[in-house]
Amino acid sequence: MKFLHTSDWQVGRTFGFAGDVAQGALQAQRVEVIHRLGLLARSHGVHHVLVAGDIYEHETPARLTLHQPLERMREFSDIRWHLIPGNHDAHTPDGLWSRLLRNGSLPENVIFHGKPGAVLIDEAENAWLLPAVLQRRHVLTDLSAYMDQETTPPDALRIGLAHGSVTGFGSGGEEEHNQLAPDRAEKAGLSYLALGDWHGFNEINARTFYSGTPETDRFDIGGGGGGEALLVTIAGSRATPQVERCRTGHHVWKKLGEVTLTSHEDIYALEARVRSIAPEHTGSVLAWAEVSGLLSMEDMALYDNLIVHSLAGAVTCLRLSGEPQLAADLDDLDYFGEAGAVRNAAGVLLSKVSGGGEEGAVAADALQRLFLFYKDLGGAGT
Incomplete structure (x- = not known):
């Protein structure tokens, strides 16, 4: 099984230090990188892209901003894009995801995972996705905890998808919210845990990774640097994932x-x-x-x-x-x-x-x- 792991697109982000021309260029690349992700996936024969939250920067984006990433994903009808909400675009009752679902605006190849539970995403590979879903910006509980008890068929590839901070990782008050256990992959028998929230690449353990944002968005985000996506290959449910860092950023x-x-x-x-x-x-x-x-x-x-x-x-x-x-x-x-x-x-x-x-x-x-x-x-x- 091969898939692409990405997160923190934050389409619609503004940059206070940048002038109008630079602002426009930065915002445009946050959209155009989605096309590069599609090309990267296609070049490696990948049929699933996992997006670990924060597709949008704001809970109420402008209408054009709302539809831009969807249209970029629509271009790759041979690829399934699996999305979960993040703290910037949480799945609230009247939030952007609820509106998109009500309006039928999601392309057929874009799957929004709005509730926890194992979902079969690739029958041939017996691959099941276990999403953790933020329904508000901050929670004090570990939304990935349910994965420990969630059942899947024998020898299934159990792939977790979550957005939050690994306990003891990162800095600042945000770390107190949306915490995730660093050993969740081991506890839940996951083949891989795809994380979002941290904007640079970070390997927590052999089965748990932050992909970082695919288009760098700040001068100092730690050692990861950003501007990457992760190409993940798993030979079997008990095999150690092979993770390749792939450059996707323009700036x-x-x-x-x-x-x-x-x-x-x-x-x-x-x-x-x-x-x-x-x-x-x-x-x-x-x-x-x-x-x-x-x-x-x-x-x-x-x-x-x-x-x-x-x-x-x-x-x-x-x-x-x-x-x-x-x-x-x-x-x-x-x-x-x-x-x-x-x-x-x-x-x-x-x-x-x-x-x-x-x-x-x-x-x-x-x-x-x-x-x-x-x-x-x-x-x-x-």
């Missing part, structure tokens, strides 16, 4: 950490570092740098042109926390010519910069803007 997220800029060499090094993240497709990159340092007027102009504008235009998103400060002295006033109103204004600002404090910081920012504006107009020193 590459990279957190660069602290970057101190003090010269034009540092600026060129930052540019090269970002472009090297995915040199074959720079447009797929999201990079985040915490920038600081002191730059001369000329280097500040280079930073503005090379990083803030050119490099930001090359990648999907360049997130810059902080910025370098202007280090100016009397010699820098020569950029504004030998005399004139602009030179005099720059001199006044420079004197305030030297005074330090809050006024000095404002003056430094104003002097930097004046210099960049002057260069753009083709002033002296350009």
Whole structure:
């Protein structure tokens, strides 16, 4: 038996740090990755894709957002897509799943598992799916516990599907809710337990895995990284599953950490570092740098042109926390010519910069803007 394990699509997710263009690109790939999942399954002769919850980001998505993933799955009529709700799209009485079921909107090849209990999904392989179903966002009980007593035919492949946190795994208050026993596969005699909720790949034990989200959605999600799906092969009910991590993500997220800029060499090094993240497709990159340092007027102009504008235009998103400060002295006033109103204004600002404090910081920012504006107009020193 072969199947694909994926989770946490979270279609409709928004990204507060991203501008409109980057936002649109990120949201589009959360839908398009479903097509890549279908192609991956088909290329390996897989007829079942198990989606361990959080298909949607919100319980009340816009109508277009609601139907987009369904239409992507419909394209692969030779594949059965098995869905369960997650904490973001729980199966509430008047929730999105109830509406879809009432309206008959689910394609024939998309099976929503809305109640616990063993379901035969592949007669030839004697494969039974045991879903755990979240009917509200948070529960305090282990919804996978019923699997221990759930009966299936002899030598059946018992495949668990659940969304939640393994006890002692993860961090934060969310871990107190939707807990799952880490030894559930052993207790329930499962051949495999497919989990969702954690956005990076994680192997809990030989039969229990988090697939992570198929399209990475944050800069730091632990060692798993995201952007993958799991190809699972099971030779028999008692055989150890063979699990292969398959790349499905389009975007590459990279957190660069602290970057101190003090010269034009540092600026060129930052540019090269970002472009090297995915040199074959720079447009797929999201990079985040915490920038600081002191730059001369000329280097500040280079930073503005090379990083803030050119490099930001090359990648999907360049997130810059902080910025370098202007280090100016009397010699820098020569950029504004030998005399004139602009030179005099720059001199006044420079004197305030030297005074330090809050006024000095404002003056430094104003002097930097004046210099960049002057260069753009083709002033002296350009």
